[in-house]
Amino acid sequence: MTLPELHLDGWSATKDTLHLYSQIVGKIRLGTTAPRNHWWNVALYVDVRGLTTRRLHQNGTTFEIALDFVDHAAVVRTADGRTRSFELAGGVAVADFDAGLHATLAELGIDVQIKEEPFGVPMTTPFPDDIEHASWDRDAITRFGRVLDWTDAVFEEFSGWFNGKTSPVHLFWHSFDLAVSRFSGRPAAPIDADPVTREAYSREVISFGFWAGDDTIGDATYYSYTSPEPDGLRNEPLSAGEWIPFGAGSLAVLPYETVRTAPDPRRALLAFCQSAYEAGATLAGWDTAGLTSKWCPTPEQLQDLKAGAAATLGRTSARLN
Numbered sequence: 001m002t003l004p005e006l007h008l009d010g011w012s013a014t015k016d017t018l019h020l021y022s023q024i025v026g027k028i029r030l031g032t033t034a035p036r037n038h039w040w041n042v043a044l045y046v047d048v049r050g051l052t053t054r055r056l057h058q059n060g061t062t063f064e065i066a067l068d069f070v071d072h073a074a075v076v077r078t079a080d081g082r083t084r085s086f087e088l089a090g091g092v093a094v095a096d097f098d099a100g101l102h103a104t105l106a107e108l109g110i111d112v113q114i115k116e117e118p119f120g121v122p123m124t125t126p127f128p129d130d131i132e133h134a135s136w137d138r139d140a141i142t143r144f145g146r147v148l149d150w151t152d153a154v155f156e157e158f159s160g161w162f163n164g165k166t167s168p169v170h171l172f173w174h175s176f177d178l179a180v181s182r183f184s185g186r187p188a189a190p191i192d193a194d195p196v197t198r199e200a201y202s203r204e205v206i207s208f209g210f211w212a213g214d215d216t217i218g219d220a221t222y223y224s225y226t227s228p229e230p231d232g233l234r235n236e237p238l239s240a241g242e243w244i245p246f247g248a249g250s251l252a253v254l255p256y257e258t259v260r261t262a263p264d265p266r267r268a269l270l271a272f273c274q275s276a277y278e279a280g281a282t283l284a285g286w287d288t289a290g291l292t293s294k295w296c297p298t299p300e301q302l303q304d305l306k307a308g309a310a311a312t313l314g315r316t317s318a319r320l321n
Contacts, residue, residue, distance in 0.1 A: 001146075001150060003146070003147065003150060003259070003260040003265055004143040004146055004147065004260075005143070005257070005260070006140075006143055006144060006147055006212070006213075006219070006220045006256060006257075006260075007213075007219055007220075007257075008212075008213035008214070008218065008219050008220065010140065011137050011140030011143075011144070012213075013133070013135035013137075014135045014136055014137040014140050014141065015140075015144075015176075015212050015213070016123065016133055016135075017094065017133040017134060017135045017136065018067070018136075018141070018144075019121065019173075019176045020094045020097075020118060020121075020123060020127070020130065020133050021067060021074070021088075021094070021097050022044060022051065022067065022171070022173040022176065023118055023119060023121075023127075023173050023174070024094075024097065024098050024101060024114070024127055025044065025051075025053060025065050025067065025074075025101070025173070026042055026043070026044055026053075026173030026174075027114035027115065027119075027173075028053070028056070028065060028101075028105075028112045028114060029041070029042055029043075029044070029053045029056060029065075030042045030114070031112045031113065031114055032056040032057060032058050032112055033056065037199070037202075037203075038167065038181070038199060038200050038202070038203075039172075039196065039199060039200060040167060040168065040170065042172075042173070043168070043170035043171055043172055043173070044170065044171045044173055045168070045169075045170055045171065046148045046149060046152040046169075046171065046178065047066065048149075049066065049068045049069060049070045049071070049145075050066060050067045050068050050069035050070070050145055051066065051067045051069075051148075051171060052064060052065070052066045052067075053065045053066070058105075058110040058111075058112055059109055059110050061078055061079070061080070061108065061109065061110050062078065062079035063076060063077060063078045063079065063108065063110055064076070064077050065101070067088075068085075069141050069142060069144070069145035070145075071085075072087065072088050072089035072136065072138055072141065073085045073086060073087050073088055073089075074086055074088060074097065074100070074101060074104075076101075076104050076105065076108060078108060078110070082108060084104045084107065084108060085104075086100050086104065088136050089136055089138055090136070091134045091135055091136045092134060092136065093130065093131040093132075093133065093134035094125075094127055094130035094131070094132075094133045094134070095127065095128050095129060095130050095131050096131075096134075097127075098116065098127040098128055098130075099128065116128055119174050120174040120175060121174070122215075144212065147210075147220070147256070148171075148178060148210075150265075151178055151210045151222075151269075152169050152178060154266055154269050154270060155169045155178070155180045155208065155210075155273075156169055156180075157266075157270070158180070158208070158270055158273045158274070159180050160293060160295045160296075161274075161292070161293050161295060161296035161297070162182050162291055162292070162293055162296070163291060163292065163293040163294075164182060164183060164184070164185055164291040165182075165183040165185060165203075166180065166181065166182055166183070167179070167180055167181040168180070175211075176211070176212060177209045177210060177211045177212075177223075178209060178210045179207055179208065179209035179210075180207070180208055180209070181205050181206065181207040181208070182205065182206050182207075182208075182277065182281075182291075183203050183204060183205050184203070184204040184205075184281075184284065184286045184287070184291075185203075185204075185287075185291075186203065186204045187202065187203055187204070188201055188202060188203055188204050188205075188227065188228055189228065190202075201227050201228075204227070204228065204284065204286075205226075205227050206224065206225070206226045206227075206276070206277055206280045206281060206284075207223075207224065207225055207227075208222070208223070208224045208273050208276065208277075209222070209223050209224075210222050210223075210256070211223060217253070219255060219256065219257060220255070220256035220257075221253050221254065221255050221256055222241070222253065222254045222255075222256065222259065222269060222272060222273075223251050223252060223253050223254075224251070224252040224272070224273065224276035224277070224280070225246070225249060225250065225251050225252070225280075226279075226280030226281075226283075226284060227249070228284075229249045229250060229280075230280065230283035230284040230285075231283070232283055233249075233250050233279060233280060233283055234250040236279035236280075236282075236283065237275070237279075238252055238272065238275045238276060238279065239271040239272060239274070239275040239305075239306040239307075239309040239310045239313075240254050240258070240268055240271055240272040240275070240309045240310070240313045241253050241254030241255075241258075241272050241276075242254075252272070252276040252279075254268075254269070254272045258313065259272075262309075262312060262313065263312050264308075264312070267305060267308060267309060268309050268312070268313060270305060271305050271306050271308070271309030271310075272309070274302060274305065274306060275306055275309075
């Protein structure tokens with residue numbers, strides 16, 4: 001599979017619109033699911049046609065909301081066979097998307113009240129008033145869907161190498177990143193933050209993800225961070241990518257374009273994730289041997305993976321064993 005280009009300046013307006021659509025859909029998921037640790041109950045998922053809430057329940061009805069990147073539509077399906085949809089391809093303002101989705105749910109007897117304002121993003125206009133964001137570039141959406149599908153599959157493979165507590169591969173709609181997280185099994189010290197952040201980082205965690213890009217990070221990129229961050233993390237070598245300061249800590253980043261153009265994109269991304277994991281887990285004192293799955297490549301295979309990525313991506317300082 002040849003991965004498509006996904007430069008931010010080519011689809012920024014569409015990305016922001018899709019992000020806000022996802023927040024509306026995600027808040028409906030939040031309002032219809034039981035709480036789970038680290039807010040796993042609020043996330044969206046990649047499916048064969050785009051993004052989905054998976055199964056939800058409201059007023060005795062089982063239903064699903066999907067953002068369909070093939071037919072370019074918002075789709076609601078119920079377990080009793082009813083389907084309603086409306087087109088997005090012509091460019092639908094966030095206000096109209098919000099009204100249309102609530103009207104569709106109301107017609108099916110399953111409308112859900114949400115807090116009608118964005119969360120954790122620069123855009124602050126309440127959803128019912130937002131007529132600014134109304135872009136839908138069909139080609140960009142199709143390319144983004146392909147990238148999500150491919151990335152989701154690689155993250156699923158990498159996730160299988162770990163036998164400790166692991167999140168699903170899911171898309172968090174507040175930051176609009178596809179992510180998977182590993183946990184040491186130990187609690188983290190309480191942090192002085194809002195309730196959402198406190199719950200998210202209540203346990204020691206190493207996260208890996210894909211951002212579509214924004215004004216802070218630039219073009220689409222893969223990332224990893226360790227929380228709490230151990231001393232010296234930024235000095236640890238990576239097979240691919242680099243450490244950058246981010247907030248109060250450090251972030252390992254590997255541009256999507258570097259992965260896309262690598263001789264073997266899958267191996268490049270796996271090597272990045274593995275080296276970032278080893279850096280954080282080793283310094284933080286995780287039981288890396290005990291947390292290694294039987295499905296994980298052998299130490300020799302991991303060494304070859306990291307060495308190959310370091311060589312093809314021009315890195316010579318990565319820890320290879």
